[in-house]
Amino acid sequence: AQKITQTQPGMFVQEKEAVTLDCTYDTSDQSYGLFWYKQPSSGEMIFLIYQGSYDEQNATEGRYSLNFQKARKSANLVISASQLGDSAMYFCAMREHNNNDMRFGAGTRLTVKP
Amino acid sequence: DAMVIQNPRYQVTQFGKPVTLSCSQTLNHNVMYWYQQKSSQAPKLLFHYYDKDFNNEADTPDNFQSRRPNTSFCFLDIRSPGLGDAAMYLCATSPQIFRDQPQHFGDGTRLSIL
Numbered sequence: 001a002q003k004i005t006q007t008q009p010g011m012f013v014q015e016k017e018a019v020t021l022d023c024t025y026d027t028s029d030q031s032y033g034l035f036w037y038k039q040p041s042s043g044e045m046i047f048l049i050y051q052g053s054y055d056e057q058n059a060t061e062g063r064y065s066l067n068f069q070k071a072r073k074s075a076n077l078v079i080s081a082s083q084l085g086d087s088a089m090y091f092c093a094m095r096e097h098n099n100n101d102m103r104f105g106a107g108t109r110l111t112v113k114p
Numbered sequence: 115d116a117m118v119i120q121n122p123r124y125q126v127t128q129f130g131k132p133v134t135l136s137c138s139q140t141l142n143h144n145v146m147y148w149y150q151q152k153s154s155q156a157p158k159l160l161f162h163y164y165d166k167d168f169n170n171e172a173d174t175p176d177n178f179q180s181r182r183p184n185t186s187f188c189f190l191d192i193r194s195p196g197l198g199d200a201a202m203y204l205c206a207t208s209p210q211i212f213r214d215q216p217q218h219f220g221d222g223t224r225l226s227i228l
Contacts, residue, residue: 031213032213033213033214033215035216037219042221043202043204043221043222043224044219044220044221044222045157045204045206045217045219045222046219047216047217047218047219050214050216052213052214053213091156091157095213095215096213097212097213101159102147102159102217104156104157105156106155106156107154107155107156109154
């Protein structure tokens, strides 16, 4: 069974600094996708970035990058140059090959301090 | 813009009074999902439709049902809401079930039970 672990319930970062949010996963499948979502207090889930298990390069999307270490089964999200608007819950999720389910971790609440 | 729309954003119902939440999409995606998210927790998958095929999660209470009359619309029916059903309900879509496809979420409906 899939399992996603986010060990940081809450994180603080100073505005304009970088922050890393941790995510580890467990799967016996060789083909899977990893996702990060942002959920502001208003409730919507916003897709940020995707990493495929066979991708050799770490994914990047603007200020977001994914530090993918396949052997360690980790997929940490790095946010560079933090902004006040980055304050939100962040969820790591995984989807196995041809599997309808997307399983989410417990989330990390990020607070950006001015 | 193509999107996933949930109505209403906030819904209040009485204990035991049936309630229906709606979701529509202009993305023409084959798969539609319903999640329940309680405060400070990860979204929990209730069920999904792959086209017209309904797939129920094993631990989804019988109290929860769903209808998908066409590609664009999907409904969540709660037959006899209990206090424990107060939560945010998120609708999501994806084109297919492949591992590299993110789910696109609506803004959610926050359900309160009186």
